[in-house]
Structure formats: structure tokens, C-alpha cells
Amino acid sequence: xxxxxxxxxxxxxxxxxxxxxxxxxxxxxxxxxxxxxxxxxxxxxxxxxxxxxxxxxxxxxxxxxxxxxxxxxxxxxxxxxxxxxxxxxxxxxxxxxxxxxxxxxxxxxxxxxxxxxxxxxxxxxxxxxxxxxxxxxxxxxxxxxxxxxxxxxxxxxxxxxxxxxxxxxxxxxxxxxxxxxxxxxxxxxxxxxxxxxxxxxxxxxxxxxxxxxxxxxxxxxxxxxxxxxxxxxxxxxxxxxxxxxxxxxxxxxxxxxxxxxxxxxxxxxxxxxxxxxxxxxxxxxxxxxxxxxxxxxxxxxxxxxxxxxxxxxxxxxxxxxxxxxxxxxxxxxxxxxxxxxxxxxxxxxxxxxxxxxxxxxxxxxxxxxxxxxxx
Amino acid sequence: xxxxxxxxxxxxxxxxxxxxxxxxxxxxxxxxxxxxxxxxxxxxxxxxxxxxxxxxxxxxxxxxxxxxxxxxxxxxxxxxxxxxxxxxxxxxxxxxxx
Amino acid sequence: xxxxxxxxxxxxxxxxxxxxxxxxxxxxxxxxxxxxxxxxxxxxxxxxxxxxxxxxxxxxxxxxxxxxxxxxxxxxxxxxxxxxxxxxxxxxxxxxxxxxxxxxxxxxxxxxxxxxxxxxxxxxxxxxxxxxxxxxxxxxxxxxxxxxxxxxxxxxxxxxxxxxxxxxxxxxxxxxxxxxxxxxxxxxxxxxxxxxxxxxxxxxxxxxxxxxxxxxxxxxxxxxxxxxxxxxxxxxxxxxxxxxxxxxxxxxxxxxxxxxxxxxxxxxxxxxxxxxxxxxxxxxxxxxxxxxxxxxxxxxxxxxxxxxxxxxxxxxxxxxxxxxxxxxxxxxxxxxxxxxxxxxxxxxxxxxxxxxxxxxxxxxxxxxxxxxxxxxxxxxxxxxxxxxxxxxxxxxxxxxxxxxxxxxxxxxxxxxxxxxxxxxxxxxxxxxxxxxxxxxxxxxxxxxxxxxxxxxxxxxxxxxxxxxxxxx
Numbered sequence: 001x002x003x004x005x006x007x008x009x010x011x012x013x014x015x016x017x018x019x020x021x022x023x024x025x026x027x028x029x030x031x032x033x034x035x036x037x038x039x040x041x042x043x044x045x046x047x048x049x050x051x052x053x054x055x056x057x058x059x060x061x062x063x064x065x066x067x068x069x070x071x072x073x074x075x076x077x078x079x080x081x082x083x084x085x086x087x088x089x090x091x092x093x094x095x096x097x098x099x100x101x102x103x104x105x106x107x108x109x110x111x112x113x114x115x116x117x118x119x120x121x122x123x124x125x126x127x128x129x130x131x132x133x134x135x136x137x138x139x140x141x142x143x144x145x146x147x148x149x150x151x152x153x154x155x156x157x158x159x160x161x162x163x164x165x166x167x168x169x170x171x172x173x174x175x176x177x178x179x180x181x182x183x184x185x186x187x188x189x190x191x192x193x194x195x196x197x198x199x200x201x202x203x204x205x206x207x208x209x210x211x212x213x214x215x216x217x218x219x220x221x222x223x224x225x226x227x228x229x230x231x232x233x234x235x236x237x238x239x240x241x242x243x244x245x246x247x248x249x250x251x252x253x254x255x256x257x258x259x260x261x262x263x264x265x266x267x268x269x270x271x272x273x274x275x276x277x278x279x280x281x282x283x284x285x286x287x288x289x290x291x292x293x294x295x296x297x298x299x300x301x302x303x304x305x306x307x308x309x310x311x312x313x314x315x316x317x318x319x320x321x322x323x324x325x326x327x328x329x330x331x332x333x334x335x336x337x338x339x340x341x342x343x344x345x346x347x348x349x350x351x352x353x354x355x356x357x358x359x360x361x362x363x364x365x366x367x368x369x370x371x372x373x374x375x
Numbered sequence: 376x377x378x379x380x381x382x383x384x385x386x387x388x389x390x391x392x393x394x395x396x397x398x399x400x401x402x403x404x405x406x407x408x409x410x411x412x413x414x415x416x417x418x419x420x421x422x423x424x425x426x427x428x429x430x431x432x433x434x435x436x437x438x439x440x441x442x443x444x445x446x447x448x449x450x451x452x453x454x455x456x457x458x459x460x461x462x463x464x465x466x467x468x469x470x471x472x473x
Numbered sequence: 474x475x476x477x478x479x480x481x482x483x484x485x486x487x488x489x490x491x492x493x494x495x496x497x498x499x500x501x502x503x504x505x506x507x508x509x510x511x512x513x514x515x516x517x518x519x520x521x522x523x524x525x526x527x528x529x530x531x532x533x534x535x536x537x538x539x540x541x542x543x544x545x546x547x548x549x550x551x552x553x554x555x556x557x558x559x560x561x562x563x564x565x566x567x568x569x570x571x572x573x574x575x576x577x578x579x580x581x582x583x584x585x586x587x588x589x590x591x592x593x594x595x596x597x598x599x600x601x602x603x604x605x606x607x608x609x610x611x612x613x614x615x616x617x618x619x620x621x622x623x624x625x626x627x628x629x630x631x632x633x634x635x636x637x638x639x640x641x642x643x644x645x646x647x648x649x650x651x652x653x654x655x656x657x658x659x660x661x662x663x664x665x666x667x668x669x670x671x672x673x674x675x676x677x678x679x680x681x682x683x684x685x686x687x688x689x690x691x692x693x694x695x696x697x698x699x700x701x702x703x704x705x706x707x708x709x710x711x712x713x714x715x716x717x718x719x720x721x722x723x724x725x726x727x728x729x730x731x732x733x734x735x736x737x738x739x740x741x742x743x744x745x746x747x748x749x750x751x752x753x754x755x756x757x758x759x760x761x762x763x764x765x766x767x768x769x770x771x772x773x774x775x776x777x778x779x780x781x782x783x784x785x786x787x788x789x790x791x792x793x794x795x796x797x798x799x800x801x802x803x804x805x806x807x808x809x810x811x812x813x814x815x816x817x818x819x820x821x822x823x824x825x826x827x828x829x830x831x832x833x834x835x836x837x838x839x840x841x842x843x844x845x846x847x848x849x850x851x852x853x854x855x856x857x858x859x860x861x862x863x864x865x866x867x868x869x870x871x872x873x874x875x876x877x878x879x880x881x882x883x884x885x886x887x888x889x890x891x892x893x894x895x896x897x898x899x900x901x902x903x904x905x906x907x908x909x910x911x912x913x914x915x916x917x918x919x920x921x922x923x924x925x926x927x928x929x930x931x932x933x934x935x936x937x938x939x940x941x942x943x944x945x
Contacts, residue, residue, distance in 0.1 A: 036872060043879055149879030157869065168872070229448060229887055229923065230421040253882070254421060272747065275919060277563065277571060277580060277932060284929035295930075298448050298923040300887050376606075376626045376728045380647055383527040383621025400620060402525050407620040415709055416605045422857045426708055428605030430854075432612035433518055434511055434922075435593050435739075437855065437887040438603075446576075448887075448923070452615075453560075455513050 004030035004165070006196040006351060007184055009172050009208055011035075012042035013148075013337060014329045015200035016155035017344025020076070023162035025352050030192060031156075031164060032184065034171040035271065038152035040202060041307035041336070046225055046247050046259045047148045048238050049338045051114050052087040052140035053103070055314050057362035058339070059112055064358060065342035066114075066142055075341065078154035081147030083252065085236035088126055089138040090290065096242040100138035114140050129234050129293045138242070145238050145249050148337060155340070172201075175211045182325065196351055197326045203268050203308040205316075205330035209365070213322040216331070216368045217311050222266035222273040222304035223259065223334045224280060229298040230254030239290070246286050256297065258287055261334050264304040273304040309333040310368075317343060317363035319350060327351060328365055377410045390460040399456045406432060406439040406451035409462065417441050417451060418465040441465055477556060477581060481507045483800050484570055484583035485553075486561050486742065489517020490786045491778025492589030493544040494793035495800075500553035502801055507581075508548070509559040509572060511922075515545050517591050518615065519786045527621040533646045534618065535639075537681075537786070544790065563919035564588070564746045568773045571919060578928035585773050585800040588743055589793060592736035592779035595758070595839065596892045597632060598846045601704030602732065603854055606711075610640045610733035623649035626728030629713050631655035631702055634735040634837040635682070641689045653725055654689070655699040655715050657734075659840040669832035676829030700842060704730050734839045738780050741891060745917040747771055752910035755834050756783055757844065758895060759914045766799035767792060775799060783834075784827055791823035844896070845903045852900065853893035855886020860900050867904040873913050874898055887923050890915045 006022055008015045011033030019029045033039075049069050051062040073079045091097035097117070104117050116139055123130060123137045160166060170186040177183070181193040199208045206218035231254050238249040240260065247260040262279040266272075280302060287294050310316065310331040320326035327350055329343050336343075342358070349356035385400035392412060399408035406429040409417055416426035418440050429439035432452045439451035442463040451462075481504075485496040488510035496508040508515075516523040520541025531539055548555075556574065563571030570581045594609045601607065610630060616622040623644060628651050630641055637654070644651055673679060689695070701716040704727070713727045737758035744750060749762040749770035760782040767775040777796035778789030795816055802812040846852065848861035858881050866877050874890075874897045877883050883897055884890035890897075894915050902909040 036876060038876075038879070149876070153869075153871075153876075153880065160870075226929075227885075228926070274566065275563075277919075277929075281929055281932040284926050284932075287926060288930040295925075295927050296446065297926045298887070299920060299926055299929060300923045301885070301889065301918055302920065303918045376624065377616060377622040378625040380528065380621040380623060380649075382530065384529055385527040385621075400527055402522060402527060403620045407616055407622060410616065411620060411622055420857060425603060425857070426605055427603065428709070429608065430603075430612060431594065431609050431892075432615040433593070435888060435891045440887075453511060 002028065004028045004192070004194045006030070006198060007032065007182065007192055007194040008198040008200055009184070010200035010202055010205070011037040011156065011166060011168065012040065012200060012202050013038070013152045013155060013340035014332070014343055015198070016152055016159060017340045018198050018200060018329060018347040019164040020155050020159040020162070021344040021348035022351065023159045023164045025348060027348070027352065029159065029164040030194065031166045032170055032172055032186060032192070033166065033168045034204070036168045037156045037166065038149045041305040042152040043149040044225070044303060044305040045148045045337050046249070046257055047145045047337065048087065048247055048249070049082060049144045049146050050087050050140070050238065050335070051143055051338070052138065053089055053240070054335070056106070056110065057314055059107065059110070060359055061339055061342050063112065063114065065339050068341035068345070069146070069338070070142070072146070072341070076154040076158040078150070080151040080154050082144060084142055084144035086126065086139055086141040087143035087238045087240065088123070089240045089242055090123065090130060090134050091136045091138070091242045092134055093243070094135060097136045099242055100136065103138060114142060126237055127235060127239055129291055130239070131290050131292055134290070143238065151340070172208065175208065195325050198347055199326065199328045200330060202330055203266065203306045205308060205328070209328065212320055212326055214320060214365055216316065216365060218331055219309045220266040220268040221307050221309045221334065222264040223261045223307060224264045224275055224283070224302060224304045225257060225259035226280065226283070226299050226302035227258070228256040229300050231256060231297060234293060241286065241290065244286050246283070246290070248287060248291065256294065258283060266304070266306045268306055271306070273306060275302055275304060307332070307334050315339070315363055316365045317346060317360050318365065321364070321366040321369070376413070379411060388456050388458050390456055390458065390462060392462050393464055403456045404432070404452045405441060405443060405449070405454045405456050405460070405462055408456040409441070409451060414464065416464070477507060477554060478505065480582045481505050482584045482804055483587065484509060484581065485587045485589055486564070486570070487517060487589035487591055487778070487780070488512065488515040488557070489519060489589060489591045489778060489789065490541070490544060491591070491780070491789040491793035492517065492587070493548045494790040495587050495589060495777050495797040496553040497544070497548045497551040498794050498797040499800060500551035502806060504801065504804065504806065506553040507556060508553055509556045509561055509570070511558070511560050513557050515548065515555070515557070516541050518611065520544070521615055522619040526618050528617065528647070534643060560922050561742065562922045562924050564742060564774065566747060566771055573924055573928055576928065578924060578932050580932065584804055585775070587767070587793070587796050587800060588774065588776045588780055589778045590739045590742050590780040591789070592783055593739045593891060595734040595737045596896050597732040597734040597843065598850050598852050598860070598896050599702045599704060599732070599843070600847070600850050601706070601710065603851055604704050604706050605709040606706065606728060607704050607730045607732065610637050610731040611736070613731045614640050614643065617643060617647065623647055624729035624731065627652050627726045628729045628731070629653050629655060629725055629727045630731045630733070631657065631699065631713065631715070632733035633658040633839060634733050635833060636736065637733040638686055638689055640731070640733070641693060642685045645689065645692055651693045652727070654693055654695045655702065655713070656695055656697045657699045657702070657840060657843060658697070658837060660698055662836050662838060666832050666836040669829070669835055673829035673832035678829050678833070700840070734843065735837055736779065736783055737895060738782060739891070740780065741889060741917050741921045743769065743776055743780065744914065745919050745921045746774055748774060748776070750914065752908065753782060755831065757838060759898070765795070767796035768799060773803070784830060787826040788823055791819045791826060794819045795823065844899045846896065846900070852896045853883040853886065855888050856882045858883040858893070863897055863900045864904050867901055872901070872905065874901060874915050875913070877901065878915060884915055889917060889921060
């Protein structure tokens with residue numbers, strides 16, 4: 001095959017999205033994936049497509065990504081199971097409702113109107129099954145949820161149909177400069193070369209960055225999820241809580257997904273996670289409190305995906321601080337799924353135009369220089 | 376269709392199936408008791424509504440899910456029938472709130 | 474039985490022959506031991522209800538069955554705690570057992586754990602196998618043992634394997650009627666099994682097996698070389714369609730169709746615990762990887778009996794004792810030499826019990842057409858996913874069972890892949906033209922049995938239990 005213009009390391013949603021957006025612009029892309037597409041966080045996350053409650057730095061990106069989500073079929077020829085019934089962050093006390101109001105005011109001051117505070121009556125209308133003590137909520141009505149593996153796989157297939165090449169089951173073992181190219185060696189003994197490298201290696205991205213001389217303080221985490229047997233449809237929006245950790249949603253097939261970021265243990269060298277039932281118990285208690293109808297529901301499975309978290313809980317996006325022709329997109333800190341469509345576009349912008357119209361300054365990798373030295 | 380061997384011995388247990396009086400032997404699981412009483416299907420699948428009946432009798436297949444004393448989705452083959460027990464067959468997705 | 478202790482030296486999971494023998498030996502040698510079992514009475518499936526079956530005439534179930542009582546007596550006297558009705562939904566690498574009893578969940582720590590989860594019937598996916606009236610032959614045997622129930626009306630047995638013939642024999646002994654046995658043993662299996670005939674001839678199986686086969690064949694119509702099967706009916710099975718060799722399709726009336734395709738290890742708990750596993754080509758199934766003592770890749774977790782590869786009930790008993798001796802050694806009670814010395818008679822008995830196994834494995838290896846079903850056949854009973862859907866996913870580039878699971882929900886239902894995993898693996902391997910070894914198996918996760926939210930929410934918060942959960 002002719003040599004690629006860009007090598008993307010990592011076949012998660014961000015790698016596949018970068019491959020897709022680059023392919024749409026006629027760039028030849030090779031994606032190297034150590035396991036299979038969507039094997040880790042991209043394939044097994046909660047599937048929340050959420051603008052609600054994001055870090056202020058992420059808000060312009062999340063709003064732009066939402067526009068792509070609402071036209072996701074046009075982008076990848078598959079609806080990705082995306083449904084938009086809003087996301088709701090419940091306030092259990094007046095004090096929590098005040099926090100919601102402050103947040104809505106803060107965003108409004110910045111010019112964003114997608115988050116609004118609703119009273120108890122409107123909360124009840126949106127989420128009839130919510131426990132009676134809840135007093136209101138912060139709501140983002142265009143938010144929703146999609147099916148993670150199907151989404152990641154759809155991005156991959158569309159990219160592939162446009163000429164991107166995916167090699168699965170190969171680990172990048174060495175990266176080195178070779179004239180104008182990057183030479184990338186993989187565990188199957190192959191050597192690949194391209195002038196541009198994109199690091200979308202998720203929970204393993206720090207190892208790639210370290211090889212490029214810019215170590216980052218990345219933590220591999222394992223957010224846990226559990227799912228119930230099918231129950232009759234009783235809730236449309238995705239529900240979170242203001243004062244505790246929760247993500248709660250019902251799929252169209254009736255199963256209910258419960259998560260929110262309580263952590264198991266990640267063993268990234270073994271591709272393995274262990275669940276922590278003390279944490280799962282806490283999660284179950286929260287659901288017990290907020291959704292009395294769920295008390296007799298049956299949990300059929302629990303799991304955790306391996307994911308990268310940065311110390312400031314926002315991702316690394318943008319060019320390398322040390323090397324020409326290298327771009328990063330990793331460290332999404334357990335909330336990267338919704339950003340997938342836009343960050344791939346941003347990376348393609350940076351590679352093909354040298355710039356992007358979205359503010360990515362807060363995500364530059366250089367912000368960790370001092371930390372890394374201190375570490 | 377199953378029938379009890381004529382010399383099968385054991386204590387009789389009275390219980391109900393969908394509100395109707397029924398009898399079983401004390402060693403019967405709920406699934407066996409349903410079969411002994413000629414119940415042909417114990418649930419309809421939530422996916423297509425297809426009828427199902429116990430398939431494995433050893434806790435593997437989950438086709439014998441029934442509601443026992445108001446608690447739904449019980450594996451009928453893993454629960455012993457008890458006097459006065461109320462067994463209800465399940466149709467479609469179980470109501471999570473009554 | 475009395476309440477459980479806060480922790481045990483040894484926890485044995487499953488009260489079949491392996492679990493009973495392991496727990497008995499360990500408790501006799503002084504380990505604080507608990508035997509956790511999902512069933513309400515000891516015996517596992519092979520000796521199911523051996524202490525309380527309503528079938529009192531011993532000649533119906535046969536002397537091999539009643540041997541189970543010889544294991545229960547010593548177990549009861551051994552001093553081991555016994556917790557029937559316990560569903561184990563998790564075993565962690567830190568040796569904490571998540572279990573539910575009577576609607577309450579708890580975490581029980583142990584210093585060593587022996588999984589004795591036994592075997593399950595190999596899924597036998599044919600068109601119509603989800604219809605009421607179609608059951609596993611093992612299920613019919615359980616109904617006989619526990620309840621003295623036998624199928625009535627038009628009864629058809631179909632498939633291959635020793636259990637099929639044993640059930641037919643037990644039915645005849647009980648005075649029950651079988652219309653037809655549709656024998657799916659592939660013709661060529663006989664030729665392939667012949668080289669193993671010698672060892673089989675020296676095993677204890679031959680005389681007994683032949684006698685049983687002849688008795689069944691004398692009394693029941695057996696149709697051999699059956700190459701296709703289909704169950705049909707409106708709301709329940711009414712007829713069975715079959716083909717003999719490449720002959721025309723024939724139809725039989727059936728009120729009950731009992732299917733059997735051999736047994737495979739019940740690996741869900743071991744898999745979810747993280748025990749390494751390998752594809753066994755001879756038995757065509759995934760088996761946990763264990764050493765000669767049953768030790769797995771997870772420190773402190775062993776597997777005894779059919780759960781570590783099918784060897785049969787007698788072998789399971791000896792494998793249970795060997796695993797228990799190794800647990801005693803690992804916990805510092807026995808030195809290596811004593812363990813090895815004490816193990817010698819059990820090892821010898823195990824060798825004897827396993828003699829002839831290759832012959833049976835080869836003879837009763839199910840035909841490919843039944844392992845890799847046609848397009849319209851449902852492979853995942855829970856989510857009603859067909860073989861065609863799996864094949865279509867492979868065409869899209871899906872390469873393994875974990876991806877079809879994410880893509881099709883195949884294996885995501887309450888049975889957690891127990892009844893579709895083996896088939897999905899075979900279908901994907903066949904579609905890709907590779908070995909199942911390359912395709913892999915589901916990554917299973919706790920809870921390996923469904924648990925209610927209420928049970929999870931009520932997990933006790935006792936200091937040492939939480940500490941145990943957190944410990945790693």
C-alpha cells in the first residue's frame with residue numbers, strides 16, 4: 001500500500017473520529033490499535049451525550065460537538081443509537097438547587113444558554129419516577145445518549161469506506177524520527193512511516209507522549225457501570241445528581257444503565273479491571289434513594305472500562321509541545337464520548353489548516369510541564 | 376407434558392399459580408411444580424413476546440423466570456415450592472412497580 | 474444450617490462430587506471450610522436430590538447415581554459448614570466471595586477458594602429450540618431425580634452423548650415411554666474413535682455402557698445418522714423434523730423434545746474471576762487453565778471437577794480431593810512431600826476414572842452442522858439473536874464474541890452468555906475461517922448471576938468486610 005500521510009495511534013472513538021475527519025479531507029490515514037476498535041472506554045462507556053455540567057473550558061467544544069451529534073447519520077451513515085431526550089441533574093435540596101442556579105447564571109454570562117434550572121413540577125414532568133424529595137434540577141434539553149460501541153464502530157467503518165486503513169491487534173513499540181517521517185514500529189514486527197502522528201491512545205497515551213519527550217501525569221482509571229434486566233420504559237432523559245455521583249438512563253430496549261464515575265481498579269498492562277463492590281453499593285444506594293421504582297430491579301452485569309484521567313479533569317488536545325508533526329487527543333477524564341465527533345474535526349483542522357476555530361488553549365499539553373518535572 | 380411417576384412419594388404442598396389452587400411435592404422446585412401442574416409456558420420474552428418454558432432446570436437458562444410472592448424475575452428452578460406460595464407467570468417486561 | 478462465620482480458610486463453591494469431596498477432606502484435615510451451593514440439597518446435578526428424591530426404587534436411577542449418597546454422609550460428618558441456597562455472584566482476586574442467600578447479599582472472605590461449578594449442557598441450537606416443550610435431556614433428568622416427573626405423550630430424544638442414553642435407560646426403568654431417539658452421532662466419529670478403543674475397553678465404562686445401550690435399543694426405535702433437526706409448533710412444540718443422512722426431511726409428532734449434545738465446563742465464575750482459559754479442541758469448549766492440582770492462574774483459586782474440563786463424576790470426586798490437598802499445602806497445613814504422598818491414591822483413582830475419556834469425547838463430538846447452526850436459528854435465547862445476525866456482524870468486520878456482544882446484545886441477557894457463548898464462538902470462527910482459539914470467549918463480569926438492586930444496596934458495611942472488598 002502507498003504510505004499514509006497520518007498515523008493515528010489508538011482505535012477508540014477519538015482515533016476513529018480523527019481518521020474519519022482526515023479521510024473526509026482526502027488525507028491518507030493509518031490507524032494502529034493494540035486490541036480492537038472500541039475495546040476500552042470508547043466501547044463500554046455509559047454513552048451519555050452530554051453538554052450539561054461540563055468544565056467551562058469544554059463548553060464551546062461540547063456545543064459544537066452537539067451540532068454534529070444531531071446530524072450524526074449524515075456524518076457516519078448510522079444513527080449510532082443517538083436519542084435526544086435531554087439530560088437532567090437533580091437537586092435534592094434547596095442548597096443544591098442554588099448551586100444549579102449559579103451554574104446556569106455563570107454559563108449565561110459567558111453567552112451559553114443550553115443549561116437551565118427547572119422547578120419541582122417541571123422535574124416531575126420530565127422524570128415522573130424521581131423521588132419526591134427532589135426539589136428541582138439543572139437541565140440541558142438537547143443532550144441525550146448513544147450506543148458507544150456502535151458509535152465507535154460506525155466512525156471506523158465510515159473512515160474505512162473513505163480509504164482509512166485500520167490495523168488491529170498491534171501495539172506500538174517504538175516511535176522515532178526518520179528524516180521528515182515518523183517511524184512507528186509495532187509488536188507484529190512491522191514498520192510504518194508517516195510525516196504526521198496523532199496520539200489518541202487513551203489510557204496508554206502517556207507512554208506515547210513520554211517517547212516524544214513530554215511526559216504527562218495521566219492516571220488510568222476504571223469507571224464502573226451496571227445494567228439491569230429489561231423493565232418497562234419509565235424514563236426518557238439521562239439523570240445525574242448534584243450532590244452525589246450518578247448517571248442513570250434507560251435504553252429504548254428497557255434496560256437501565258447505572259453509573260456515574262465511581263471507580264474500580266484499572267490494570268492497564270493486563271487490559272484488566274477489578275470492580276469494587278463497596279463503590280457499587282454506594283451507587284446502588286443512590287439509585288435506591290432517587291428512584292424508588294428501581295428497588296426490585298435486577299442487575300445483570302457490572303463492568304468497567306479503562307480510561308485516562310488528567311489531574312485537572314480536562315483532556316489534552318492539540319499539537320505536541322516538543323515535536324513537529326505530532327498531535328494529541330487524549331485524557332478525556334471519563335467524559336470524552338460526547339466530544340468525539342468535534343475533537344476529530346479539530347485534529348483534522350490542525351493537521352490540514354494549521355489552526356482551528358475552536359478555543360483549545362486550555363487543553364495544551366504544555367500545561368503539565370511543571371507537574372511532570374515535579375513528578 | 377409431564378406426569379408424576381405413580382410411586383413418587385413425598386409431602387403434598389398447596390400453593391397457587393396465577394391465583395388458581397395447585398399442588399406439588401415438597402421437593403419440587405417452582406419450575407417443576409409448574410410443569411407438574413401442566414403449565415405450558417411461564418413467561419413471554421421481553422424482546423419478541425415469544426412464549427418460553429423451563430429449558431435447563433439448573434439455573435442456567437433463565438427461561439423459567441416467574442414472579443414468586445410478588446417478587447419478579449425469580450428463577451423458578453432454583454426456588455423450592457412452599458405451602459401458600461403465590462406463583463405468577465410473567466408476560467413481557469416485568470412491571471418494576473405495582 | 475447455622476450462620477456463616479465471618480471468614481474461612483477454604484470456601485468451596487458447588488456441592489457436586491468435586492465440591493463435596495474437597496470440602497469433606499479439607500474439613501477433616503482441620504481447615505475451617507464452607508461449602509456454598511446454589512441448590513437446596515447436596516449432590517450437584519449428577520447426584521441431584523440424592524438425599525431426598527421421591528424416586529425410591531433404586532433400580533430406576535441406577536447404582537452410579539446412588540453412589541452420591543456415599544459422598545454426602547462423610548461430608549455431613551466432616552465439620553464443614555454448609556450453605557445451601559447460596560448464589561455466588563462474584564469471586565475477586567483478593568479472595569472475597571460475593572454471595573446472596575435468602576434475598577440478602579454479603580461478602581465472605583476466604584484464604585483459598587475451590588470452584589466446583591461443574592458442567593452445563595452444551596447448547597444445542599436448532600430451529601425451534603426456544604419453543605415450550607423443548608428441553609435439555611439434563612433438565613428432564615433433573616425433573617426425574619427431584620420430582621419423579623417424566624415426559625408424557627409423544628416423547629422424542631435427540632442428540633448424542635452418554636447422558637442421552639442414560640436418560641433413556643432411566644425412563645425405561647421408570648416405566649416411561651419414549652417414541653423415538655434421533656441419534657445425531659456423526660458416522661465418521663466411530664472411525665475416529667477407534668484408536669482410543671483400547672483404553673476405553675480397559676475402563677469401567679464398557680460393560681455397563683454396552684448393557685445400557687442394548688437395553689435401550691431393544692425397547693426404543695433409534696434413528697441413526699440424523700443430520701438435521703427442527704422443532705415446530707404453534708406456541709409449543711408439536712412436531713420434530715429431521716433428516717437421516719442426506720435423505721428427505723421426515724416429520725414426527727412430539728409433545729416433548731429432549732435435546733442433548735454433551736456437557737461442557739460451567740466457566741462463568743472462573744472467567745469472571747479472571748482465571749486464564751484455553752480452547753480444548755478435543756472437547757470443543759473453553760476450559761480454565763489449571764495445573765495437576767486444579768490451581769488456576771489466579772493465586773488462591775483452584776477448580777475441581779468438570780468445571781476444569783469434562784472428566785465425569787468419579788473423576789470429579791478425586792479432582793476435588795487433590796484440590797483440597799493442594800489447598801492444605803498452600804495454607805501451610807501440609808508440606809509438599811505430605812501433600813504428594815497423600816495425593817497418590819487419589820491420583821491413581823483419577824487416572825482410572827479418566828481412562829476411556831478420549832473415546833467418549835471423540836465418539837460423541839457433535840457434528841459441525843449442529844455446532845454452527847443455520848442462519849435462521851436463534852443462538853442467543855435471551856436477546857433472540859440469530860446465527861445470521863452474528864454472521865452479518867462478522868461481515869462488517871466484527872471479529873470476536875465481545876464485539877458481537879456490544880454490537881448485537883448477543884450474550885447480554887440474564888443467562889450471561891451461558892447458552893450462546895459456545896455457539897457464537899463457533900459461528901464467528903467458522904465465518905472467519907479460523908480456530909475458536911483465535912476468536913476467544915466472552916469477557917464475563919460479576920455479578921455472574923443477576924442480583925437485585927436492593928441486595929447490592931444492602932451489602933453490609935461491616936468494617937472487615939469493606940476492608941476485604943477494598944483490599945487488593
